Amino acid sequence: xxxxxxxxxxxxxxxxxxxxxxxxxxxxxxxxxxxxxxxxxxxxxxxxxxxxxxxxxxxxxxxxxxxxxxxxxxxxxxxxxxxxxxxxxxxxxxxxxxxxxxxxxxxxxxxxxxxxxxxxxxxxxxxxxxxxxxxxxxxxxxxxxxxxxxxxxxxxxxxxxxxxxxxxxxxxxxxxxxxxxxxxxxxxxxxxxxxxxxxxxxxxxxxxxxxxxxxxxxxxxxxxxxxxxxxxxxxxxxxxxxxxxxxxxxxxxxxxxxxxxxxxxxxxxxxxxxxxxxxxxxxxxxxxxxxxxxxxxxxxxxxxxxxxxxxxxxxxxxxxxxxxxxxxxxxxxxxxxxxxxxxxxxxxxxxxxxxxxxxxxxxxxxxxxxxxxxxxxxxxxxxxxxxxxxxxxxxxxxxxxxxxxxxx
Amino acid sequence: xxxxxxxxxxxxxxxxxxxxxxxxxxxxxxxxxxxxxxxxxxxxxxxxxxxxxxxxxxxxxxxxxxxxxxxxxxxxxxxxxxxxxxxxxxxxxxxxxxxxxxxxxxxxxxxxxxxxxxxxxxxxxxxxxxxxxxxxxxxxxxxxxxxxxxxxxxx
Numbered sequence: 001x002x003x004x005x006x007x008x009x010x011x012x013x014x015x016x017x018x019x020x021x022x023x024x025x026x027x028x029x030x031x032x033x034x035x036x037x038x039x040x041x042x043x044x045x046x047x048x049x050x051x052x053x054x055x056x057x058x059x060x061x062x063x064x065x066x067x068x069x070x071x072x073x074x075x076x077x078x079x080x081x082x083x084x085x086x087x088x089x090x091x092x093x094x095x096x097x098x099x100x101x102x103x104x105x106x107x108x109x110x111x112x113x114x115x116x117x118x119x120x121x122x123x124x125x126x127x128x129x130x131x132x133x134x135x136x137x138x139x140x141x142x143x144x145x146x147x148x149x150x151x152x153x154x155x156x157x158x159x160x161x162x163x164x165x166x167x168x169x170x171x172x173x174x175x176x177x178x179x180x181x182x183x184x185x186x187x188x189x190x191x192x193x194x195x196x197x198x199x200x201x202x203x204x205x206x207x208x209x210x211x212x213x214x215x216x217x218x219x220x221x222x223x224x225x226x227x228x229x230x231x232x233x234x235x236x237x238x239x240x241x242x243x244x245x246x247x248x249x250x251x252x253x254x255x256x257x258x259x260x261x262x263x264x265x266x267x268x269x270x271x272x273x274x275x276x277x278x279x280x281x282x283x284x285x286x287x288x289x290x291x292x293x294x295x296x297x298x299x300x301x302x303x304x305x306x307x308x309x310x311x312x313x314x315x316x317x318x319x320x321x322x323x324x325x326x327x328x329x330x331x332x333x334x335x336x337x338x339x340x341x342x343x344x345x346x347x348x349x350x351x352x353x354x355x356x357x358x359x360x361x362x363x364x365x366x367x368x369x370x371x372x373x374x375x376x377x378x379x380x381x382x383x384x385x386x387x388x389x390x391x392x393x394x395x396x397x398x399x400x401x402x403x404x405x406x407x408x
Numbered sequence: 409x410x411x412x413x414x415x416x417x418x419x420x421x422x423x424x425x426x427x428x429x430x431x432x433x434x435x436x437x438x439x440x441x442x443x444x445x446x447x448x449x450x451x452x453x454x455x456x457x458x459x460x461x462x463x464x465x466x467x468x469x470x471x472x473x474x475x476x477x478x479x480x481x482x483x484x485x486x487x488x489x490x491x492x493x494x495x496x497x498x499x500x501x502x503x504x505x506x507x508x509x510x511x512x513x514x515x516x517x518x519x520x521x522x523x524x525x526x527x528x529x530x531x532x533x534x535x536x537x538x539x540x541x542x543x544x545x546x547x548x549x550x551x552x553x554x555x556x557x558x559x560x561x562x563x
Contacts (some may be wrong), residue, residue: 022518024416024506027438027439029437036548037544037548038548058549062512062513067437069437069507069515069516070514070516249544388543388544391544392543
């Protein structure tokens with residue numbers, strides 16, 4: 001049987017998800033706001049046609065689309081629909097990769113009629129019927145080709161292309177930057193060699209592609225030529241790094257507020273370390289400022305840890321290094337890497353057993369209280385300057401809290 | 409603060425549209441008609457649910473039609489709760505709205521907004537929108553420090 005890979009991409013997913021529960025929004029220009037209401041994180045095709053882009057600040061979006069309707073994001077709801085879509089696809093395929101909240105790759109197996117085109121149409125129809133979200137499905141010999149096809153077939157498309165001639169026609173029409181993984185700098189490396197379209201890349205010398213784009217580029221070359229070298233991962237591989245952070249919504253230069261964000265991000269990061277049963281070997285604090293500057297502080301732990309008191313002692317000086325006095329900071333990221341399985345983490349020989357026992361008892365109490373009464377109910381008092389953030393229950397759940405996805 | 413609302417045309421009875429001349433407030437968005445009520449309109453009005461009936465009432469006293477009602481269209485929730493309006497015999501009303509407007513931002517409202525209805529010196533019903541300090545999200549979204557008290561919803 002001919003093997004193929006499918007790619008499913010929900011059409012303007014967050015907006016479609018809002019429309020599932022709110023018919024009023026259908027046919028209207030709609031923007032979903034994230035980052036505490038500052039930026040458009042998803043827009044309907046009507047709003048896109050008016051020139052609004054993803055990530056655009058709401059004040060710029062208003063100029064382009066004054067009739068747009070703005071909706072607050074609700075990741076709990078989007079996850080519900082995302083997992084429903086995943087279940088539908090799993091009924092049609094033995095192997096499905098949960099790539100992101102609105103994108104899946106799957107092993108495509110046609111029904112008794114042997115038609116991949118009908119398979120794409122059936123999956124698209126099943127998701128619309130059972131979940132209510134319009135999606136586009138592309139099927140091809142490899143995942144890179146399948147994604148190119150679904151990008152081309154949007155919105156609400158279903159298209160299977162498996163013969164080489166049709167593939168070449170498709171590749172000849174698409175600029176090389178449409179391939180996921182080839183953006184500005186990589187495209188600039190290809191351009192002097194006359195590699196401008198996807199077909200140019202597919203027909204280029206493989207060794208040249210490898211020298212220009214390393215092994216990642218070579219994998220894309222194989223994929224464009226129909227060799228499936230990037231397997232579908234039905235289980236997410238272990239994380240190499242975990243991170244928490246993002247936009248503040250309102251930029252700040254106040255050290256107490258920056259410290260409060262650091263502690264908030266740390267408490268969220270610890271939840272994630274505990275969930276994956278790993279300890280952090282190195283921590284990085286990155287602060288991004290409104291004037292374009294950024295500051296970084298990094299520290300390696302003598303012994304990997306996942307405890308609040310230990311990690312806070314490490315990230316505090318990192319923030320000091322990342323801090324630019326009086327500059328307005330807009331984003332912060334806290335990254336843990338050099339992860340070690342918790343069971344393999346040695347004890348810190350220089351720490352008194354009493355201190356360790358006390359800290360672990362506090363951590364346990366915090367976990368139990370929050371499990372019973374709600375996330376962040378018991379938290380560090382250092383987060384008090386962010387009382388309004390905690391008051392908004394929508395901030396309790398973010399896109400990064402949706403687990404099992406390959407991609408952010 | 410919410411300076412305008414829109415209500416889907418289909419939500420308003422034809423008789424009410426005709427009686428209050430609401431046709432001039434009709435706009436189209438995404439191919440659907442809606443009736444917009446602005447506080448800065450020459451004749452500011454708001455729809456209200458009163459005793460199970462949809463009515464149209466004057467929105468506040470921004471133009472000074474009344475000599476003793478406050479010259480605004482909004483009141484703080486705390487002011488209502490503290491009994492500031494008690495002497496006027498206010499009636500709690502719901503203001504149906506599908507979208508709210510604040511500093512150019514149209515945002516979705518699921519049910520409506522809380523309001524109070526009071527009589528002026530001539531006995532005409534005047535509605536004030538109830539507001540509260542803006543949530544962080546609303547403040548970032550609209551740059552306003554006041555937000556309407558929504559029915560079973562908080563932005």
